[in-house]
Amino acid sequence: MKTIYEKSVKNRTGYSLPKDYFSEENISNIIPGYAFSSKEKELPEVSEVDVIRHFTKLSKLNYGVDDGLYPLGSCTMKYNPKINEKLANLDNFIYAHPFAAEDYVQGSLQIMYELEKALKEITGMVRFTMMPAAGAHGELTGVLIIKKYFEDKGKPRHKMLIPDSAHGTNPASSAMAGFKAIEVKSDERGGVNINELEKLMDEDTAGLMLTNPNTVGLFDENIEKITEIVHSKGGFLYYDGANLNALLGIVRPGDAGFDVVHLNLHKTFSTPHGGGGPGAGVIGVKEELEEFLPSPIVGFDNKRYFFEDPKKSIGRVRAFYANFPVILKAYAWILSLGADGLRNAAETSIINANYVLAKLKKYYKPAYDRTCMHECVLTGREYKEYGVKTLDIAKRLMDYGFHPPTIYFPHFEPYAEETIMIEPTESESKETLNQFIEAMIKIAQEAKTQPEILNEAPHNTPVGRLDEVAAVRNPKLTFKGQLWSLKKLKQQ
C-alpha cells in the first residue's frame, strides 16, 4: 500500500485554521535569523478525505482484539469495554491542563485516588504511584525505589536476582537502575530453584524480581519459602504484575510477601494496548518504601483531593502525573466487575488456559506437564524433524484467522525451548477456543504431511513473510531513505 507521501498532491490541504486577523508583519522580523527556516518543511499535502481513507485502509491491515482471538501469552489481550472509551473521552477530562490548580481538577484527582484505593485492596499494598507509563517504566520506578531505600539506610546494595524465566525487561530495568542482574535458574517443576536462590541471596542483594504466576504459566508453589529466603537477608520481593490476571480475588501479592508490585493496567485491567501503548505500569509499595515513591502522589483529607510529595522521593520518572485516560478506564473496569466479577475473570481465564492445554498437549508437548494458571506453555519441538519450526506453526495460524500466540518466549534450557505461550483470557468463549484448538490440531497434521505449507505461511495475509535481515543490512527508516534529510539540507 502506498505511503501518505506517495499520495501527496501539490497545494492540496487537509487543515482548517482560524482566521488570521493579525497584522501582516513579516515573521522573519520576529524570529531571529539563526533559527528561522525560510522554507516550509516537506510534509505531504493531502486532503481530509485522503487522510481518512488512507488510515482506514491502514487499519484494515491490522488485527485487533475486536477481530478475534489474540492469545498472545503474557500480554493479556482481553476485551476492551466500549463504555470505558466513552468515559475517558469526556470533555472535562481530556481538556484538563496538568498545571491547572488543584481546585479545578478535583474530578481527575478523585479518579486517581479511588483507583489507588481499589488497587490497594486488590493487591494488599499500602500506597501507589500512577506515574509510570508502561510496565517496564514501572519496573524501573520500582527498582529505583528499592535502590534508594538501601542508600538511605546507608547500606547500598548492588545486585538484583532475576529468574531465567523472567521477561527481558526485568534485567534491563535492573541494569538501568544500576544493579547487577543475577540470573536464578528454574527447577524441574517450573519454579525458582530454591537451593540456588538460597546460595545467591546475600546482604549485597537488594531482592528478587518475580513474576507469579511465572512466564511458564505456573504459580510458584514455593512462594512462602522464597519470601522467607529473600526477607531473611533483608531483601525485597518485587512482583512483576504481568500475570496478575490469574490471581484477581484469589491471592493478593501483598499478603504473599511481595513488597513492591507493578500492575500493567493495559493487561489485567482491560485498557486497550493501542498497538503497543499507551498503557500504564502503576507501582504499589509496602509502608517501608512509601516515602520513596515518585512525586507527586494524590492525597485526600475527606473534603478535598490534593497532590503531595513523598518525603524521600526518587523524583519524577516523566513530566506529569499519569496516563490519565488509562487510569480512568482501569477504574471503570474494576467498578463494572466488582469483587465477584474480578474473581470470575481470574477463574475463567484459568479454566480457558487449562482447556487449551488439555486439548492440545497431545499435539504440542507442554514445557511442564502440569495444570497451569491463566496461560499455558506448549512447545513445537517435535515438528523439527519434519523441517517445521515453531515460527512456521505461528505463521500458519494466521491463515486460519487467528493472531498467533507468543513464541520463543520464555526461553531457558532445558525446559523452555521452542515455546508457544497461549493466554486466552476470560474474554474467549468455549466455541472460539474450540475453533482455535481445531486449527492448531490441523496445523500439527499439516506439519507432518505438508510441511512446505507451513514453511511458506502465511498465505492469506496482506504481505507474506518479510525479510528482516535486509531491513537491517540495507536500512530504510524513512520514506525515500535515510539520506533524504541531509540532501535536502544541502540544497537549501
Next chain:
Amino acid sequence: MGYKVIEGLYYSKDDEWAKIEGDVATIGITDYAQDKLGDIVYLEEIEKGKKVKAGETLTTIESVKAASDIFSPMSGEVIEINEEAIKEPSIINKDSYGKGWIAKIKVENFDELKNLMDAKKYTDYRKE
C-alpha cells in the same frame, strides 16, 4: 549435528576459535556459533591496540534475533581487525573459519591454550 570443526584450531566453550601462527592468534567464531546466531547483520568495530584478557568481551555480534558478545579465547593486544567482516558481516555466516575471521591478537600467554579444547574435544562438547 554436523557442524564444521577444523583440526589444528583451539576452541573455547563460548564457541570461539583461535589459530596460532607464531605469537599471533587469529580469532573467530565457530560454525556452530554462526548457525545459532542466524543471519549476521553487524559486527561491532574493535579498536586496534585494545588489550583483552582471556574470557573478556572482544566485541559484539548481531543477527536479527540475537546479539552476543564475542569473548577473547586468549589474552593479548588486538593488532588487526577483519575490516571485510565489519563491512560485510554475512561472510561470517558463509566462511566462519576463513574469510569470516574476526580479529588477530598478539598472544601474551601461551599457557592459556591449556584452557581451550582441540577439535575432537570441541566436537564432543557440542554433541552433548
Next chain:
Amino acid sequence: MQKSTQITEKSKTKMRYIPNTEKQKEEMLKEIGVSSMGELLKDIPSSVRIKGKLNLPEALSEEELKEKFYTISKKNLDFFSYKPLVGAGAYRHTVPEAVKAIVSREEFYTSYTPYQPEISQGNLQSMFEYQTHISRLTGMEVVVPSIYDGASATAEAVLMALRITHKNKIIVSQLLHPHYKETVGTYTEPHKTEIIQLPYGNGLANIEKLESLADDDTACVVIQSPNFLGGIEDVKQISEIAHKKGALVVQVVAESMSLGLLKFPAEMDVDIVAGEAQSFGMELNFGGPFNGYIASKMKFIRQIPGRMAGETTDKNGKRGFVMTFRAREQDIRREKATSNICSNHALNIVVSNAYLSLMGKVGLRKIAEYNVKAAHYLYDKLLESGKFKSISYPFFNEFMLYAHNESKIEKALIDNKFIPPLRLSTFYPELEGYMLFSVTEIFTKENLDFIANLLGGQMK
C-alpha cells in the same frame, strides 16, 4: 476484606465481558480432567490465599457507571470552555475531529505491538510514515517514534550520550523544563552522573558560560529550544562550543509545533533531538499520555533506545514494514539492552501521523506562524498597558512577563473563563512575580483583545 464464601460460588456472577456460562465452565473442567476449580488452584498455598472476598463496591451496571463518571467529571472545571494561557510543556492546540475518528478504529486501539508483521502492517507503516515526518521536521536520519514522553525521551537521550561518549558528566540548561530536568536526574542517579547547570540570563541560556563549563569530560550539553520560557536559543553556537570539547548536543523540543517554523536541528549540528509530540494531535489529558521521540544520526543507531520500523520486502518482492534493529532491545539483550523500554505509544503515533498528514507542508507552517503572531500580539498589548514589565528575548509561543499582582490576575482570568499562566516562582524562586504565558491557535484575536483589556485596562 469481607467474610468468606465458597470459592467457586463467586464466579457464578454473570458478567457481559465474560462469555462462558457456568454450565460451559463445568463442562470444561470435566474435559480438563479435574473435579473442581479448586483442583486447578492447588499450587497456591492456603496461607497466601484471600480468606474472604475483596472489599470493593458492588458491580455497577453500565448506566450506573456512566452516571458515576459523569458526576465525577463535573467536579473538574468545564475545561473545554476555559482556554489555557498556560502551556509549560502541555499545549492545547486544535485537534481535528478526523484524527479522533481515525484513532477510534478498533484495529488501531485494540491491537498490540507488531510482533507479527504480516497482520500489523497498519501500525508498522504508520510508524514508518511518522518517522519520516519527524525526520523531515528535524533533518535527522534516524527516528525512534515513541518514548513515553518528552521528559523520559530527554533522559533516554542523555543515557544514550553517556554510552556513546563513555563519559559521565553532562551540562544541562537551567531553562530545560524543570520536570524534564528532574526526570534526567532520576534516570542518571544510579550512574552517579555529574550534572552541571548552565545558567541563564535575559530569557536565554548563557552561552558564554558554556565555554568555561564544557570540558573534555563532558558527555553532552542538554539545551531546550524553545526553552522553558519560550525563548529561541542559538543552538548552532552552542553546538560549536560543545563539539570543540568533544561533547554531544541534545536538543530538547518540548513544543514541537515550533519545528514548523524553525530550522532543522540537524542544521544546527545537533546530535540527538529529544522531543515531545503532544502538540501534534494529542489532547492535554491532565498531562498524559503524551508521546516523546528521539531523532539522531545513522552512526548512533546501535545506541538508540526504543522501537522503530523499517522498510523491507516480502518473499514476493512486495513492500512491507517490520520492527528493525531489534538486537538493541531488552527482549533480546536483557541487561545489556540500550533501554528497558518496550512500549511504543503506537496509538499516539497514529494520532500524530494523522495530524501531521492533515496539516501537511503548508498547514503546519501556518499554525506555527499563527502561534508566533498571536503570542506576540498579546505580549505587545499587555506591555502597552503599562501593567506588566518584560525582559526582551526572542520567543515562539510562550513568554514571561512581570506582573504586579499574580493572584489578582489569576482571579480575573478564571472569572472570565481562562486558565491563568504559570507562576514562574514555582520553579525559579528568582523569578518571583513573573508569569509564563502561552498562546496557541485556539485563541482568536478577539480573545486576546479581551484578555489584554481585562489585564491591562479595567483591572485595578
